[in-house]
Amino acid sequence: MKESNLTSKEKAVSAGLIVMFSIISLIALFPVISLVVASLSPATDLMRFGLTAELFFTNFDIENFQTLFSAEAGSYWRWYGNSLIVSGVLIVLSLFFSSMVGYALALYEFKGKRIIFVLVLLILMIPFEILMLPLYTMMINLRLVDSYFGVMLPLIVAPIGVFFFRQYCLGLPKELMESGRVDGCTEFGIFARIMAPLMLPSFAAMAILMGLMSWNNFLWPLVVLRSSDMFTLPVGLATLLTPYGNNYELLFSGSVMAIIPIIILFLFFQRFFIAGLTSGGVKG
Amino acid sequence: MEKAVEGTKTKKRRSSILYSKKAAPYIFVSPFIISFLLLSLYPFISAINMSFQSVLPGQTEYIGLSNFERVFNPVFFTALQNTTVYVIWTVIILTIIPMIFAVFLNSRLIRFTNFFRAAIFIPALTSVIVAGTIFRMIFGESDAAFANQVVQLLGFDAVEWRYGAGTAMFLMVALASWRWMGVNVLYYLAALQNVSKDLYEAADIDGANIWQKFRNVTFPAIKPIFIFLSTITTINGFRMFEESFVFFETSSPGNIGLTIVGYIYEEGIQRNDMGFGAAIGIVLLAIIFVVSIVQLYLTGAFKKEDE
Numbered sequence: 001m002k003e004s005n006l007t008s009k010e011k012a013v014s015a016g017l018i019v020m021f022s023i024i025s026l027i028a029l030f031p032v033i034s035l036v037v038a039s040l041s042p043a044t045d046l047m048r049f050g051l052t053a054e055l056f057f058t059n060f061d062i063e064n065f066q067t068l069f070s071a072e073a074g075s076y077w078r079w080y081g082n083s084l085i086v087s088g089v090l091i092v093l094s095l096f097f098s099s100m101v102g103y104a105l106a107l108y109e110f111k112g113k114r115i116i117f118v119l120v121l122l123i124l125m126i127p128f129e130i131l132m133l134p135l136y137t138m139m140i141n142l143r144l145v146d147s148y149f150g151v152m153l154p155l156i157v158a159p160i161g162v163f164f165f166r167q168y169c170l171g172l173p174k175e176l177m178e179s180g181r182v183d184g185c186t187e188f189g190i191f192a193r194i195m196a197p198l199m200l201p202s203f204a205a206m207a208i209l210m211g212l213m214s215w216n217n218f219l220w221p222l223v224v225l226r227s228s229d230m231f232t233l234p235v236g237l238a239t240l241l242t243p244y245g246n247n248y249e250l251l252f253s254g255s256v257m258a259i260i261p262i263i264i265l266f267l268f269f270q271r272f273f274i275a276g277l278t279s280g281g282v283k284g
Numbered sequence: 285m286e287k288a289v290e291g292t293k294t295k296k297r298r299s300s301i302l303y304s305k306k307a308a309p310y311i312f313v314s315p316f317i318i319s320f321l322l323l324s325l326y327p328f329i330s331a332i333n334m335s336f337q338s339v340l341p342g343q344t345e346y347i348g349l350s351n352f353e354r355v356f357n358p359v360f361f362t363a364l365q366n367t368t369v370y371v372i373w374t375v376i377i378l379t380i381i382p383m384i385f386a387v388f389l390n391s392r393l394i395r396f397t398n399f400f401r402a403a404i405f406i407p408a409l410t411s412v413i414v415a416g417t418i419f420r421m422i423f424g425e426s427d428a429a430f431a432n433q434v435v436q437l438l439g440f441d442a443v444e445w446r447y448g449a450g451t452a453m454f455l456m457v458a459l460a461s462w463r464w465m466g467v468n469v470l471y472y473l474a475a476l477q478n479v480s481k482d483l484y485e486a487a488d489i490d491g492a493n494i495w496q497k498f499r500n501v502t503f504p505a506i507k508p509i510f511i512f513l514s515t516i517t518t519i520n521g522f523r524m525f526e527e528s529f530v531f532f533e534t535s536s537p538g539n540i541g542l543t544i545v546g547y548i549y550e551e552g553i554q555r556n557d558m559g560f561g562a563a564i565g566i567v568l569l570a571i572i573f574v575v576s577i578v579q580l581y582l583t584g585a586f587k588k589e590d591e
Contacts, residue, residue: 006393014393021394024385025403031462032406034430035418050424053433097315104312108305116313123324127523127572129545130565133552134327134334157319187308216411218526219545223553234413241417241533252421255414262409 032259039064039256043248064253075228076254079236082148084261086232087214090152094210095203097157102165103191103199107174117166123159132223139224146226155214161206168202169195204272211265233258334562341556351563360564362539363547364571366453366528370543371521373457378464379514385465386472387502401473405466412459416530419459420446446531449540456527456541468513475509476502511583515576522572525549544568 006014038051040060045052068076104110105117135154144150172195180190196203218234225231231239237254240247301307338347385404389397407415423431423445432442445451483501492500503510525545532541534550542550544564552561580586 010393014395017388017391017394018396021385021388021396021400025400028404028407028462028466031415031418031422032410034422035414038418038421046421049426050429050432051418051421052428053430054428097319100312101316104309108309108312110306110309113309116316119320120316123320125519125572125576126324126328127519127545127565127568129523129525129548130331130562130569131324131327132548133558133561133565134330135323136553137330137339137558138327154323157315157323162316181303181305186302187305188302188311191312212409216413218411218413218529219549223549234411237411237413237417238530238533241413241420241530251417255417258414259410266409 035252035255035259039252041252043252046248046252064249067249068253068257073250073254075231075236076250078229079231079233080257082230083215083233083258086148086151087211087261089148090155090214091207091210093152093156094158094161095206098161098206099165099196099199099203100191101157101162102167103169103195105162105166106169107172107177107195120159120162120166124163128154129219132220136223145224146230148230150224151217151221151232152214154220155210155217158210158213161210164206164209165199165202168199172198201272204269208266208269212262215262331562331565334559335566337559339558344559347559351560352567354560355563355567359539359542360544360547363542363544366539366541367522367524367543369453370456370460370524370527371518373453374460374464374521375514375517377457377461378468378517379510381461382465382468382513383472383506383510385469386476386506387498389469390473390476401466401469403466404469407463407465408467410463412463412526412530415463416459416527419455420531423455447537449538452531452536452540455531456524459527459530460524464517471509471513472506475506479505511580511585514583515579515585518575518579519572522568522575544571 034051037056037060038046040062041051041055041058041064042061043064045055067073105113105120131154139145139150139153142150144153176194176198177190180194185193216234217232218238221232221235222238225235228236228239237251237258240251240254301311335351336346336348337344338351388394389400394400421429423429425444425446426432427436427442431445436442443451445455479502484497487497487501523545524543528536528541528543528546534546534554536542545568548561548564548568551557551564
């Protein structure tokens with residue numbers, strides 16, 4: 001890190017690396033930059049030519065965003081709201097349930113603990129797509145098709161979350177539970193009032209992960225949602241992707257707006273995210 | 285000691301379930317058990333059951349193995365081939381390149397690492413639909429679209445990206461690689477934190493060159509993550525659907541973008557032939573299972589490490 005005692009050869013390597021990663025970063029950011037450029041470019045040009053280099057240098061206007069905020073946006077804001085509701089509720093529910101399960105798997109001794117952990121790993125390996133058709137008939141029978149609850153159900157106790165919290169909780173001091181008992185706390189009280197505060201970094205990391213998963217979830221909502229009014233954002237945006245490209249005004253400005261909540265979520269929790277990945281991923 | 289404390293202080297309370305150390309873990313794990321029974325085990329069994337049935341609205345009928353006999357048709361093999369090619373490319377790209385990036389980013393010679401890490405990670409925040417939308421624009425069909433301008437600048441003819449088998453695969457692999465690169469770099473960076481500096485110093489004293497240091501010090505430390513990522517990338521590759529959907533919706537010319545999950549969606553949901561769709565799913569599960577076992581065996585995950 002410190003360049004004070006680098007040899008001249010090392011300095012050259014260092015400069016080379018910085019140039020290389022600047023190019024890589026530019027490639028990584030290019031599509032995102034392009035999206036913003038496209039959202040500020042005339043839809044007619046995009047429709048005819050796709051995204052051209054010239055568009056990066058022409059005068060930008062906010063016409064697409066004006067359309068997005070006008071009555072012509074149709075269901076767009078409804079989809080946005082649906083996604084906010086579904087993701088918000090899912091983050092809260094899944095953090096609550098998976099942390100509870102992971103906590104118990106890490107810190108209690110009880111019969112069947114091993115089996116349950118093996119089951120968690122097993123579900124992690126079975127592709128959701130295989131369970132999708134029976135779940136879909138189940139939703140039909142329970143009349144949950146086209147409902148918020150139907151969209152959320154498969155993610156409420158996400159095995160990835162259980163696994164993650166279990167790994168994290170293995171590192172918590174068990175002695176605190178004992179002192180909680182001495183002080184007359186209920187077992188749930190120990191979890192909620194003593195241990196949960198210690199788990200805050202893992203809650204933050206999981207909030208990002210679950211937020212990403214539910215905000216960007218596509219296949220299941222596509223299957224279970226029927227009416228345009230109930231679509232989540234990815235499903236709604238996908239309906240704008242028609243072969244005729246007649247919704248570009250909405251598509252690009254709408255896509256830019258779609259990234260904003262997830263960026264806010266990420267910026268808010270990011271300090272914990274990398275630490276969380278370390279404790280959850282590597283020990284696996 | 286635990287017992288003594290409990291015995292004296294909480295004798296009365298122990299009768300209450302709220303204070304029971306025995307009952308608590310079961311209450312805590314109950315959400316998982318309910319969800320496992322209802323949302324995993326039951327659908328899993330009914331998927332197997334369904335695969336032997338002809339499922340029509342209002343009536344189901346057992347038809348033995350004929351769904352499975354139908355699975356092995358040319359369309360399925362096209363989907364299988366597409367998916368396999370996609371898996372091979374994504375596994376190669378998404379395990380090796382992030383490893384190289386992470387090793388460089390972890391080197392003491394580089395600065396601005398926080399910025400580079402963030403820049404590489406940002407694509408992971410986008411949804412496939414949003415990212416795919418912009419990929420479609422950059423790789424537009426017209427001669428004037430950005431990618432074609434570059435291609436022409438290099439002296440080649442403009443390409444109709446979405447309509448050729450090779451270029452369609454390129455688009456899908458590029459989209460996935462772009463989105464997941466940063467996440468995998470982070471995983472490797474996390475693993476690299478575990479490498480002790482002493483080992484490098486010892487290697488330096490022994491006069492090891494860069495490659496020897498990587499082989500004998502760095503790689504052993506990140507091998508668990510390498511195995512983890514190659515397994516996960518393989519499984520996710522076989523489950524691919526969205527990358528294809530965003531470029532082709534549900535039909536692509538000559539099925540160049542059809543994947544196995546896309547085939548399940550098409551048959552099971554769109555054509556409402558759920559028995560057949562379930563049978564494809566079971567075949568997919570078998571493929572993933574076999575490939576994962578072979579892969580874990582080849583990467584030595586089953587060998588006992590002397591850590």
